Amino acid sequence: MSGTSLVQADAVTRRFGNFTAVDQVTMHVAPGEVVGLLGANGAGKTTLIRMLLGVLATSDGHVTLLGGHPNRQRRSRLGYVPQNLGLYRDLTVTENFDFIAGSYGVTPPPVPDELADYRDTLVGAMPLGAQRQAAFAAALAHHPELLLLDEPTSGVDALARARLWDTIRAQSDNGVGVLVSTHYMQEAQECDRLLLMSHGELVAQGTETDIIGNTTAAVVHTDNWADAFAALNAAGTAVILDGRTVRVADTTPADVEHILDTAGIHHHIEPAPATIEERMLILART
Numbered sequence: 618m619s620g621t622s623l624v625q626a627d628a629v630t631r632r633f634g635n636f637t638a639v640d641q642v643t644m645h646v647a648p649g650e651v652v653g654l655l656g657a658n659g660a661g662k663t664t665l666i667r668m669l670l671g672v673l674a675t676s677d678g679h680v681t682l683l684g685g686h687p688n689r690q691r692r693s694r695l696g697y698v699p700q701n702l703g704l705y706r707d708l709t710v711t712e713n714f715d716f717i718a719g720s721y722g723v724t725p726p727p728v729p730d731e732l733a734d735y736r737d738t739l740v741g742a743m744p745l746g747a748q749r750q751a752a753f754a755a756a757l758a759h760h761p762e763l764l765l766l767d768e769p770t771s772g773v774d775a776l777a778r779a780r781l782w783d784t785i786r787a788q789s790d791n792g793v794g795v796l797v798s799t800h801y802m803q804e805a806q807e808c809d810r811l812l813l814m815s816h817g818e819l820v821a822q823g824t825e826t827d828i829i830g831n832t833t834a835a836v837v838h839t840d841n842w843a844d845a846f847a848a849l850n851a852a853g854t855a856v857i858l859d860g861r862t863v864r865v866a867d868t869t870p871a872d873v874e875h876i877l878d879t880a881g882i883h884h885h886i887e888p889a890p891a892t893i894e895e896r897m898l899i900l901a902r903t
């Protein structure tokens with residue numbers, strides 16, 4: 618597999634003292650694919666990415682980056698956007714681009730059209746969405762073969778998020794492999810393949826359809842959604858609130874019916890396929 622992979626982890630583990638942040642994770646990213654790394658805060662996504670980069674040592678297991686041990690020379694062939702963006706906040710966008718391009722010995726990238734108004738603005742004074750867009754453009758300056766993006770869409774509005782995903786897709790269409798972490802489960806749809814992490818472990822992988830499988834959810838319609846949620850939560854079911862709709866995954870409608878009848882809550886139940894978020898919730902509980 619390493620012959621066709623840009624990056625590969627084999628049973629990679631990272632411990633901090635007695636705590637295991639990443640536990641025997643095996644994964645890879647091939648050219649031209651967008652792989653989504655999904656998991657709640659603290660699942661181990663950043664720790665895994667830092668080991669793939671070679672900036673954090675593994676406690677066990679092996680990482681192969683661009684055909685060999687992750688070192689500085691191989692790292693220079695990838696684009697990395699860390700959670701904190703890695704830009705100088707007290708430099709303008711063009712100054713950041715000049716500086717970063719200079720350190721790779723390449724021509725500075727063009728300032729994206731959407732950022733034209735911010736060209737001479739200090740990065741620290743820009744809205745977060747624009748900062749992320751700038752970090753992304755900077756990471757592409759040296760035409761990397763692989764992109765490692767740590768929560769690139771976190772905290773940005775829907776429009777900026779859509780733009781970032783367009784840019785990610787344009788890169789993968791050009792053959793770049795992309796690993797992108799997110800805790801927004803809805804973004805699973807943007808990826809070709811998903812890796813689901815929970816408590817340091819890779820608990821599922823494949824396409825969204827593979828991962829959801831035939832897991833279903835009971836959709837509860839009721840005016841008394843707050844009490845319905847509380848009753849189902851107290852009963853230990855995998856319940857979530859979607860707007861004012863209560864959804865319960867991996868439990869039969871009859872069980873949900875029974876819990877709500879016992880609580881005296883008038884309701885109507887409809888079965889539906891589970892979402893990736895619900896599948897994740899179930900996997901995280903097992």
Ligand SMILES: Nc1ncnc2c1ncn2[C@@H]1O[C@H](COP(=O)(O)OP(=O)(O)OP(=O)(O)O)[C@@H](O)[C@H]1O
Nearest residue numbers: 633636638656657658659660661662663664665800
């Ligand atoms: N240097 C460290 N020392 C001790 N514990 C650490 C260290 N780095 C990470 N951890 C712990 O490892 C776990 C995984 O953290 P990590 O940052 O990889 O998660 P994550 O999935 O990226 O979450 P987030 O989205 O919040 O960044 C967390 O419990 C974190 O507190």
